[in-house]
Amino acid sequence: MKSQQAGLFIVSIFLLALPLWVKSDVVLTILVFSWLQGMLAVSFNLIFGFTGQLSMFHAAAFGVAAYATHLFMQHLGVGYWTAVVLAALLVSVLSIIVGTICFRFRLKEFYFAVVTLAFSEMARLTVLNWNDVTNGSLGINLQEKPWLLGFKVDGTVPWYYLSLFALAATLLVCWRVVHSWMGRCFSAIRLNDELGDTLGINVFRYKLAAFVAGNVIAAIAGSLYAFYLGSLEPGFLSIDQSLGIVAMVLLGGRSSVFAPVAGALLLTALPHLIHFSAEVRSIVYGSILILTILVLPQGIYGSIAALLRKRHAA
Amino acid sequence: MKIRLGVVAAALAAAAVASAAVAQDVVKIGQIEAQTGTLATYGWMGHQGANMAVAEINKAGGFKVGSKTYKLELISPDTRANPQDALIQLKTMVEQQQVRYVFGPFLTNVFNGIEPYATQQNGKILMMGGATAIHAQLGKPNHDYLMRTWNWDAGSAGFGQLLVDYLKKQGAKKVAMLFQNDAFGKVAVDIYTPIFKNAGIDLQIELFEPGTKDFSAPLAKLAANKPDFLFPGYVDAVLFDIVRQATETGLYKRFFTVRGSMAPGLKNKDLIDDYIAYLPKWFEQAEKTEPKVKEFVAKYKAFYKTSEFPYDQAPLCSSSCYDHVYMLVEAMKKAGTVDDVAKVKAALMKERYSGLWNIRYDDTGEAVFDFDVLHMRKGGAITATRVTPK
Amino acid sequence: MGQLLLGQLLNGAILGTLYGIIALGVTLTFGITGIVNFALGVFMMLGAYAAWYFTDVAGLPYPLAVPCAVAVTALAGLIADQGLFRFTRNNLVNGLLVSIGMIAVLEASALLIWTSTPKELHRVLPGVFVIFGFVLPKMKLLVFGLLLAVIIATYMALTRTWIGRAAYAYAQNPEAAQLMGVRTSRLQTGVVVYSTALAGLGGALYASLYSLEPTLGSLFVLKAVEAAILAGIGSVIGSLFGGIILGVTEGVGSIYLPLAFRDAYGLVFLVAILLFKPAGLFAGRR
Numbered sequence A: 001m002k003s004q005q006a007g008l009f010i011v012s013i014f015l016l017a018l019p020l021w022v023k024s025d026v027v028l029t030i031l032v033f034s035w036l037q038g039m040l041a042v043s044f045n046l047i048f049g050f051t052g053q054l055s056m057f058h059a060a061a062f063g064v065a066a067y068a069t070h071l072f073m074q075h076l077g078v079g080y081w082t083a084v085v086l087a088a089l090l091v092s093v094l095s096i097i098v099g100t101i102c103f104r105f106r107l108k109e110f111y112f113a114v115v116t117l118a119f120s121e122m123a124r125l126t127v128l129n130w131n132d133v134t135n136g137s138l139g140i141n142l143q144e145k146p147w148l149l150g151f152k153v154d155g156t157v158p159w160y161y162l163s164l165f166a167l168a169a170t171l172l173v174c175w176r177v178v179h180s181w182m183g184r185c186f187s188a189i190r191l192n193d194e195l196g197d198t199l200g201i202n203v204f205r206y207k208l209a210a211f212v213a214g215n216v217i218a219a220i221a222g223s224l225y226a227f228y229l230g231s232l233e234p235g236f237l238s239i240d241q242s243l244g245i246v247a248m249v250l251l252g253g254r255s256s257v258f259a260p261v262a263g264a265l266l267l268t269a270l271p272h273l274i275h276f277s278a279e280v281r282s283i284v285y286g287s288i289l290i291l292t293i294l295v296l297p298q299g300i301y302g303s304i305a306a307l308l309r310k311r312h313a314a
Numbered sequence B: 001m002k003i004r005l006g007v008v009a010a011a012l013a014a015a016a017v018a019s020a021a022v023a024q025d026v027v028k029i030g031q032i033e034a035q036t037g038t039l040a041t042y043g044w045m046g047h048q049g050a051n052m053a054v055a056e057i058n059k060a061g062g063f064k065v066g067s068k069t070y071k072l073e074l075i076s077p078d079t080r081a082n083p084q085d086a087l088i089q090l091k092t093m094v095e096q097q098q099v100r101y102v103f104g105p106f107l108t109n110v111f112n113g114i115e116p117y118a119t120q121q122n123g124k125i126l127m128m129g130g131a132t133a134i135h136a137q138l139g140k141p142n143h144d145y146l147m148r149t150w151n152w153d154a155g156s157a158g159f160g161q162l163l164v165d166y167l168k169k170q171g172a173k174k175v176a177m178l179f180q181n182d183a184f185g186k187v188a189v190d191i192y193t194p195i196f197k198n199a200g201i202d203l204q205i206e207l208f209e210p211g212t213k214d215f216s217a218p219l220a221k222l223a224a225n226k227p228d229f230l231f232p233g234y235v236d237a238v239l240f241d242i243v244r245q246a247t248e249t250g251l252y253k254r255f256f257t258v259r260g261s262m263a264p265g266l267k268n269k270d271l272i273d274d275y276i277a278y279l280p281k282w283f284e285q286a287e288k289t290e291p292k293v294k295e296f297v298a299k300y301k302a303f304y305k306t307s308e309f310p311y312d313q314a315p316l317c318s319s320s321c322y323d324h325v326y327m328l329v330e331a332m333k334k335a336g337t338v339d340d341v342a343k344v345k346a347a348l349m350k351e352r353y354s355g356l357w358n359i360r361y362d363d364t365g366e367a368v369f370d371f372d373v374l375h376m377r378k379g380g381a382i383t384a385t386r387v388t389p390k
Numbered sequence C: 001m002g003q004l005l006l007g008q009l010l011n012g013a014i015l016g017t018l019y020g021i022i023a024l025g026v027t028l029t030f031g032i033t034g035i036v037n038f039a040l041g042v043f044m045m046l047g048a049y050a051a052w053y054f055t056d057v058a059g060l061p062y063p064l065a066v067p068c069a070v071a072v073t074a075l076a077g078l079i080a081d082q083g084l085f086r087f088t089r090n091n092l093v094n095g096l097l098v099s100i101g102m103i104a105v106l107e108a109s110a111l112l113i114w115t116s117t118p119k120e121l122h123r124v125l126p127g128v129f130v131i132f133g134f135v136l137p138k139m140k141l142l143v144f145g146l147l148l149a150v151i152i153a154t155y156m157a158l159t160r161t162w163i164g165r166a167a168y169a170y171a172q173n174p175e176a177a178q179l180m181g182v183r184t185s186r187l188q189t190g191v192v193v194y195s196t197a198l199a200g201l202g203g204a205l206y207a208s209l210y211s212l213e214p215t216l217g218s219l220f221v222l223k224a225v226e227a228a229i230l231a232g233i234g235s236v237i238g239s240l241f242g243g244i245i246l247g248v249t250e251g252v253g254s255i256y257l258p259l260a261f262r263d264a265y266g267l268v269f270l271v272a273i274l275l276f277k278p279a280g281l282f283a284g285r286r
Helices: A002-021 A025-050 A058-076 A080-104 A109-129 A156-178 A181-191 A193-198 A203-229 A239-252 A259-273 A278-295 A299-313 B002-024 B041-059 B083-096 B108-120 B160-169 B183-198 B216-223 B236-249 B263-267 B283-289 B291-303 B314-318 B322-335 B341-350 C002-033 C040-057 C062-083 C092-114 C138-160 C162-172 C174-179 C184-206 C216-231 C236-256 C259-276
Strands: B026-031 B063-065 B068-075 B101-103 B126-129 B146-148 B174-180 B202-208 B229-232 B254-258 B274-279 B358-361 B367-369 B371-377 B382-387 C128-131 C134-137
Touching: A002 A025, A002 A156, A025 A058, A025 A156, A025 A181, A025 A203, A025 A239, A025 A259, A025 B083, A058 A080, A058 A109, A058 A203, A058 A239, A080 A109, A080 A203, A109 A239, A109 C216, A109 C259, A156 A181, A156 A203, A181 A193, A181 A203, A193 A203, A203 B083, A239 A259, A239 A278, A239 A299, A239 C092, A259 A278, A259 A299, A259 B083, A278 C092, B026 B041, B026 B083, B026 B322, B041 B068, B041 B291, B041 B314, B041 B322, B063 B322, B068 B322, B083 B108, B108 B183, B126 B341, B160 B183, B160 B254, B160 B274, B160 B371, B174 B183, B174 B216, B183 B202, B202 B216, B216 B236, B216 C002, B216 C236, B229 B236, B236 B254, B236 B263, B236 C134, B283 B291, B314 B322, B322 B341, B322 B358, C002 C040, C002 C134, C002 C138, C002 C162, C002 C184, C002 C216, C002 C236, C040 C062, C040 C092, C040 C184, C040 C216, C062 C184, C092 C216, C128 C138, C134 C138, C138 C162, C138 C184, C138 C236, C162 C174, C162 C184, C174 C184, C184 C216, C216 C236, C216 C259, C236 C259
Parallel strands: B026 B068, B026 B101, B101 B126, B126 B146, B174 B202, B174 B229, B229 B254, B254 B274
Antiparallel strands: B063 B068, B274 B371, B358 B367, B371 B382, C128 C134
16 A cells, blocks of 8 residues: 555656656647546546446537536636536536436446437537537637636646646545445446345445546536637537547556556557558557457556466465 | 767767758648548548649759758648647647648648647748638738638639529529538538528528438428529538439439539439539549649559549649649749748748649638539530639 | 328338348347447448449449348458457447447548548439339339348248247357257357348448448448347347338438437437337347
């Protein structure tokens, strides 16, 4: 435990000090995107890795919050952070509705995925077609930037710290939840939700809690992401986005709170490290996905952990 | 030991100088386009053309500006229509690869994602893309870096008005518009609605989800109003299916398109009375009548080692493509610099280029070029008019 | 309006059989191998391009090109099964990801080989029927008939032949079936290959009606999965009706409501069904 804490400490110092010696804007930009995608991956894993529910609603939570943040600022005249909170509230309400529908009717894993996908697509189509409000496929350019403690968060280095802190907060929250009695209920549900019922766990309530919590974190990630990128588009809610998140978690390892960040980092940086021709790169990407599944089914983290365990056992 | 170190140091220094010297004599063009995925049509042709132009110029020994000879290098990553990746690619180009000239993007969502950063680089780069969203940003403060390489349907130099007038002469009273629900589709609706209204033509609009293949429902819906012309848009991928299914119903005999090739019309020529299309260029015909086009087609086949020339994609080379590389080189020569983007832009704005197309830029920095209006009648006979905007 | 409605009912039913044949592949694969094979979309694409190749490039007559295309697709399915799907039996998530990887690889390869220029088959059976004022292309009706025949034949095979009943028994109770001597791994491979063959047939027939591009499979497979779920995974006849219901809902919905939401109507219907009849409309029936 101590070595884990020490390791965490060292990594934290390293990451905090990084912008001091890494001056490359490109690398820092990749890291900002990685931290934000990491938030998505870690929060998704709360629902998927720990509670065992394959949700395809994550991209919708991400995208809806992004649009909502801007729209609240525009139509209600509130400041950025107020808008972020309002957007998170909106997403939690939507999650409660979708989650209640799904879990009340006791949808099994696969059907749950399909129904959440259906709702996600409906959200995307709404954003795409509600031209008066969302400007549809033309998207919206965002001019404003958030202000924090008197500083305007503009430019790569401020965003690096903001996204890093947001990720750290996400990891902290998820860690605490997973290691609490709530987390143990999640695990029970993941292993066998019918059994969970007989043990007296209110399965419905915990599934819903995990679902809402995961989506709310995704919502905050969405608000941050959109204002970093500086634009909104319906593509935020696409199936590709949801699948990308699943891939990140599987690559990193779904049995750990922290491991999905590694997946996020790898998949964000990878397209910029491999310099093949366009079609060849798709082939390489697809092949990596396939090979990871077949050769590293527990993700990078899980496989390394298993290896270490074997060594210790031997 | 010392001597060896010295030799190594000298060699390294020489190499550094040499590479620096080489780096100085290379002008890099960065291309931000989607080359794979469903939206890849525009980026693909842009890459094919630009790539060939760069290779040709280099093979001919480069170009001279002042006393130095320069070569070109094309850096062309694949954005996959993802704004996040495009932003990182643009930053890499500008900060690590010393790129000053950017071709693209064609896609609006990509442009929206990179626009904030590009605007920060105002004065250091020149971005020449075909995206719909670029139109609205031209001329805004701090947007001097921006130019749009595709023409615009509306406006005095636009062809929308021209085509609607032509339609009116053909006796059109009611037109049904069937367009994709995407960025350009929306813009097309905004542009054409007032033009048709002013011409006194009744316009009915249906938008469909990109990826639709079966148009039975919207075609039936629109047919109820008995339109004279169907106005479907705007890429071959959908035109093939729309025109085929429309002609099969027997309720649609007259078509009018902006962009897309003549192929959909020709495939159904015995069922169509009129097929009127605006095309950046009718390549099949131009290959026979224009020497430069003939040369281009031959060179393309030789360069890419293929017997197939992409006639349907080639019109898209009217944006950020072959001609534009040559135009840029001309501008650099006239401006006498490869670094000062403001001077290069000024030279581009004055330039009247005559290549595959006759291209110039209007006051806002948007491209104006000549195009073809084709009228196919039943049986496949096509009359073509070359239009040169003033 | 009535004519419009009738037309869309007919058209929706026909389009529905196309969804249905892929849905059949989805349902069979799920029942026997425990994964939802999204890659069936690319097998459909392969079948379509193969049919185009054999007809327009190699010059074979269309009725011959179709079985050739199906054979090619089935072979590809065999290779994919032995090389990839074999390792993902009963693991839904792994199956999903392997499918996605395959889709990326195959679509990119198709793009490399055939470019994004849409391909169109020459008209195989031109001409239309006019039914109560609604125009129906002859080829569409032919495709409808063929797909219907294949689906019904599959149903017969599953319920009447030994292999079919063995497959059904396996789907119900894998251990018991094994004990009874059913060769499980052969059965699974066989089902996967048959599903890809079905997808290939769907694609080959699709090619006679619509233009081809490398991404044609993606949209179809999503609809097919919806149709399979609607009907209840495991029901053969159900996948046919699931497809038809989906096709009709989309077509009819498009008349009365904005077309741009067409994909949503099917989704809403699907969600509604799943909530009130979670096992699907035809669950429990074969």
